Amino acid sequence: MRSLSMPNLGKDQDAQMHTLEAIMAATIMVAILIFAVQATALTPLTSSTANAHIESQMYVIGQDMLTALDHAPYDQNSDLKEAIIEWNGEMYVWNGTHYQSDYNKSNSLDGSVVDMLEFVAVKNGIAHNIEFMYNDEDSTNTEAYIFSGQPSDNAVIVSRKVLLSNSDIVNSTSYEATTDIPDIDTTTALYNIVDVKLTLWRM
Incomplete structure (x- = not known):
């Protein structure tokens, strides 16, 4: 077996x-x-994620600034609109203590827009440009209101449209000669629409 x-x-x-x-x-x-x-x-420590987070924060800050400046009680102009109406056509640059005209050094800028920029942007090291974009008969033009230099690659841009009526402009001939912003329709109460472009970036 x-x-x-x-x-x-x-x-x-x-x-x-x-x-x-x-x-x-x-x-x-x-x-x-x-x-x-x-x-x-x-991880938030990576460069791209950190930059995206900073850009998102600055975008919200810019939107909040323009929204606050464009708010107005009934039958009154907003601070942003007043800044456009009172503009003398010059470009202003921050000189360390105040916004100084690049054309006439004796001219300085003040008002609610300046107060907002100093409190939010200047104190936090945020460089900023403000430009006024408007239409004429043939094209769209852009004029610098406040200039801090060429924006970096991570700059953000927010904008706000402000409608100007004929009743807002005391002397349309003088205003156009000073600012180059024309009355685009003399047959209506509309004077022009100014697109306020705010650019923010970290220095």
């Missing part, structure tokens, strides 16, 4: 243990790899 050989249970158990260890090691490595990829993509 042929004798039956008993299986080697010890070797089978060793093989199962090695297989289990390999599976566990592979699972751990995959988990570590997934964690590393997610951490690299989502």
Whole structure:
């Protein structure tokens, strides 16, 4: 009679243990790899994410500034509209203490727009330009109101349209000669629409 050989249970158990260890090691490595990829993509310390966060913050700040400046009680002009109406056509630059005319150094800018910029932008090291865009008969023109230099690559731009009526302008001939902003429709009460463009960036 042929004798039956008993299986080697010890070797089978060793093989199962090695297989289990390999599976566990592979699972751990995959988990570590997934964690590393997610951490690299989502950490706020990466340059692109940090820049996007800063740009988003500045965009909200710019929107809030223009919204606040363009708010007005019933039957009154907003601070933003008053700044456009009272503008003398000159470009102003921050000289460390106040906004000074680039054309006439003895002229300085004041008012609610200046107060807002000093409180929000200047104190927080945010460079800023303000431009007035308006239409004439043939094209759209842009004039600098406040200029702090060429914006960086991470600059944000917010804008607000302000409607000027004939009743807002005391002397349309003098105003156009000073600012170059014309009356685009002499047959209606509309004088012009000025698009106020605010550009913000970190210095």
